[in-house]
Amino acid sequence: MAIDVEPVRTEQIEFGSLIITYDERVLRPRRWTTAQSAWASGLLREAPEGPALELCSGVGHIGLLALIGESRKMVMVDASDVACGHAEANAERAGLAAKVDIRCGRMEQAIGEEERFALIIADPPWVPSRDTARFPDDPVLAIDGGPDGLDLARTCVELIGRHLHDRGSALLQVGTAEQLATISDHLFEEPALRLRIAEYRTFEDRGVLARLVRPDS
Numbered sequence: 717m718a719i720d721v722e723p724v725r726t727e728q729i730e731f732g733s734l735i736i737t738y739d740e741r742v743l744r745p746r747r748w749t750t751a752q753s754a755w756a757s758g759l760l761r762e763a764p765e766g767p768a769l770e771l772c773s774g775v776g777h778i779g780l781l782a783l784i785g786e787s788r789k790m791v792m793v794d795a796s797d798v799a800c801g802h803a804e805a806n807a808e809r810a811g812l813a814a815k816v817d818i819r820c821g822r823m824e825q826a827i828g829e830e831e832r833f834a835l836i837i838a839d840p841p842w843v844p845s846r847d848t849a850r851f852p853d854d855p856v857l858a859i860d861g862g863p864d865g866l867d868l869a870r871t872c873v874e875l876i877g878r879h880l881h882d883r884g885s886a887l888l889q890v891g892t893a894e895q896l897a898t899i900s901d902h903l904f905e906e907p908a909l910r911l912r913i914a915e916y917r918t919f920e921d922r923g924v925l926a927r928l929v930r931p932d933s
């Protein structure tokens with residue numbers, strides 16, 4: 717009996733100096749996010765000792781590009797088995813496999829209570845659920861951020877609050893300046909998180925990056 721199923725085709729994209737593979741079951745790497753890698757790379761040079769963390773790392777390109785030339789290690793967490801498989805292959809191709817610890821699973825369960833990180837990169841899904849149909853080529857797991865698009869971003873902020881080194885920085889990606897204002901309100905309402913937004917950068921209608929630090933740093 718013939719089985720009429722299209723095979724999954726692995727694709728490649730240049731991402732900074734890296735060649736990154738992915739396929740249709742994961743989010744296609746977005747070139748503008750090289751800016752998140754570049755910012756993270758600069759922060760790593762000044763960060764305290766210790767490993768870095770990337771939450772919602774997908775196929776690994778943002779964290780891997782940031783790690784080039786760095787001696788420190790990075791934990792990468794993503795809930796998609798397919799994305800984690802590509803991240804492993806991408807790390808291997810980049811010569812960075814020994815520096816990355818890829819943890820495949822929900823971020824809420826992936827980090828040990830005692831673990832602390834000098835830099836945390838977070839790229840959660842941030843599309844409001846009602847708008848996900850506008851992006852039929854993107855997997856829902858990779859883009860659906862719940863009613864206001866910020867369910868997963870709030871989870872990232874929770875984990876950043878718990879696991880960021882006291883003199884470290886986090887780089888959180890959201891979709892719009894309005895979403896970042898909602899996150900800023902959330903940080904005011906939850907002082908136990910001990911986080912503030914130190915600065916942010918907007919990338920037209922593609923996304924917004926914010927640097928989070930401890931209130932006293």
Ligand SMILES: C[S@@+](CC[C@H](N)C(=O)[O-])C[C@H]1O[C@@H](n2cnc3c(N)ncnc32)[C@H](O)[C@@H]1O
Binds near residue numbers: 773839
């Ligand atoms: C916006 S994509 C970012 C992927 C990659 N960093 C990029 O920029 O292309 C969000 C990622 O979050 C992952 N994800 C969704 N829910 C998650 C969860 N609870 N824990 C860990 N990863 C999750 C998805 O699998 C997806 O790879």
